[in-house]
Amino acid sequence: MARPARTSGVSLRNPERTRERILSAALKEFAANGFAGARVDAIAQRAAVNKRMLYHYFGNKEHLFREVLRLKMAERQAWAETLSGDPAESLAFWFDAACRDPDWVRLLEWEALQEANRRLIDEKKRRAATNRGLERIRQRQTRGQVSAEFDPRHVMLAMRSLTMFPAAFPQLTRLIMGRPVSDPMFQKDRTAFLKRFAAAFQPPPARSSAKNDLAK
Amino acid sequence: MARPARTSGVSLRNPERTRERILSAALKEFAANGFAGARVDAIAQRAAVNKRMLYHYFGNKEHLFREVLRLKMAERQAWAETLSGDPAESLAFWFDAACRDPDWVRLLEWEALQEANRRLIDEKKRRAATNRGLERIRQRQTRGQVSAEFDPRHVMLAMRSLTMFPAAFPQLTRLIMGRPVSDPMFQKDRTAFLKRFAAAFQPPPARSSAKNDLAK
DNA sequence: ATTTCAAGTAACTTGATGGTTACTTGGCAG
DNA sequence: CTGCCAAGTAACCATCAAGTTACTTGAAAT
Structure with missing residues (x-):
């Protein structure tokens, strides 16, 4: 055996x-x-x-494709679980991950374009992983690290957008930034920007009252 | 004739x-x-x-493809020029545009995946349009509508990310939001979120001094 | 009216490509 | 030792798809 x-x-x-x-x-x-x-x-x-x-x-070819997708997804899901709470950290981490492994982003993109209508590959697991991620954001909200005014789903979508976009659209990114996504200079600058920009997710610095603490 | x-x-x-x-x-x-x-x-x-x-x-097939891309790009460039200044407005506008015309986003996506290395279709015109867009952001910065602490290029990249991502990755968006991108409910909610989130681009509410007004 | 050429049609060629057939071979169970 | 089956090979095939050939036809210009 x-x-x-x-x-x-x-x-x-x-x-x-x-x-x-x-x-x-x-x-x-x-x-x-x-x-x-x-x-x-x-x-x-x-x-x-x-x-x-x-x-x-x-x-056949399609089975092979699906298997490849499944494996990559699983790999990333495992990574996601190891993450702590801070938005600044998450943004930097996922942006870095997308830059390091463009193949992963490209696969997601191919999936988006091809399987647009069909049901997702490995949908159940991915939905569960997403929900765990949302739960983590809610926790940060109760701890006051993330503004409770935002729906956690919108927060997560915004974070994904900000981190994956450059790897997904390298041509547009280059047009805007003047540097290829693979350029370490770009990656460094972008990481710095994202870290500062993460402040957008923080609660406002306690303006007058604190009445809407429990908003959805 | x-x-x-x-x-x-x-x-x-x-x-x-x-x-x-x-x-x-x-x-x-x-x-x-x-x-x-x-x-x-x-x-x-x-x-x-x-x-x-x-x-x-x-x-041949490729010429036809390039012609299709060129036409769509030109159409969008024209739209871009009509836009006024406010980030909140721009985010809402471009998000709506992406939702209304997913074909446009998909074409950009196909382009990103295929022509990754090659030179861009219609690069010159697109670069010029991008630069005009950046100039508009700089104007807003001098008018104090956009924080001067951010590099305009990073601002533009962030805005594009936030507006195009859902249409580009409908499967991920649906996983996160629980609704298809085509759902008007989702689009309404997202627009509302983006409008609030646009505050992230505004200058901080004049904390102590105002020394860095001319940054970059 | 006749010429002329762009606009249009149908059938064909050629090469690529996913998938298969028919076969051989290594190595383990009995 | 030997039968057996998964692992492996080479050559093949049917189909599909891009691009062509060889032709016809509408209508503008002379």
């Missing part, structure tokens, strides 16, 4: 490794070209695997 | 109309499926035009 674990190197037959190779090649190909643009032959070649194996393990 | 202007209906030959039909069909097809996913035959069919005409007028 256990892997043979050849003393030197890997055995010629190695289903797990092959599967991994295909998935990793598929991730690159799909992120780069989307579903319609991706070429099954290209994936096989990248993976240095016979094309037939791809069908052996995943059935 | 002038159009014949048949007394009743349109003449059988009508190059302008045909060109229009093709462009409008292409817009829909490209917005729906992207460049790689779009089918030339589908465009011809949608336009109720012989496929050959498409090559007659536009040379």
Whole structure:
């Protein structure tokens, strides 16, 4: 039952490794070209695997695509859970994540464009993760770190927008900023901006009364 | 030289109309499926035009795609110029525009994914339009309507992010908000949120001194 | 009226591409 | 040792889709 674990190197037959190779090649190909643009032959070649194996393990192109998406999503969900509370920190963290791993953003984008109508891949898990995120924002609100005047859903949507947009629209970002998104200079400046801008989510500095503390 | 202007209906030959039909069909097809996913035959069919005409007028699929993009961009640029100053107003306006015309956002998205590396379509004009937009923000800053502490480029990027994101990522938006982007309820709520949130761009209410009025 | 050319049509070519067939081979259970 | 099946290979096929060829036709200009 256990892997043979050849003393030197890997055995010629190695289903797990092959599967991994295909998935990793598929991730690159799909992120780069989307579903319609991706070429099954290209994936096989990248993976240095016979094309037939791809069908052996995943059935067809679409199944493979969905599996790639599912894995990436799961990876990110795990990250999301490790986050503490501060909006400034979250903004910086997610912006950094988007810059470091543009493939992830691109996959989300391909998904948005393609599966627009269809039900989401892995919807249940993603909805649960989102709800946990919303709960975290509510906690910050009760702790007074985030303004209670805002609906947590709107806050989360705003934060996602601010962090993902540059990686999602590098051409527009470059047009506006004059630098490519990949430029460390841009990333540094943007992080600084986001940290300051995070103040927008904080409660106003106790103006006169404090009557609307429990607003939705 | 002038159009014949048949007394009743349109003449059988009508190059302008045909060109229009093709462009409008292409817009829909490209917005729906992207460049790689779009089918030339589908465009011809949608336009109720012989496929050959498409090559007659536009040379090939890619030229047609670029022409479609160019036209949409130009349309939006014109809109942008009509805008007055207030961030709250701009946010609401552009958010509404994105919701009303998801095809436009989708085209930008396809462009982002496909032409990632290549030079932008119509880059010169778009850069100029962007610069005019930045200039308008600077004016607002000197008038004290927008905080002078922010780099105008970062402000513009933030505003674009906030307005375009929902239309660009309807699946994530729905996950977060619980409603589809097309839902008027969502659009109303979001507009209200954005209007309030626009305060984030305003200068702080004159705390102690007013020394940094000319920043950047 | 006749010429001329853009506008328009139908059928075809050619290459790419997703998926399959038919086969071989490594390695474990019995 | 041997039968068996998952893992793996090479060659193939059917289809689809971009782009072309070769033709016809409407109507403006002379």
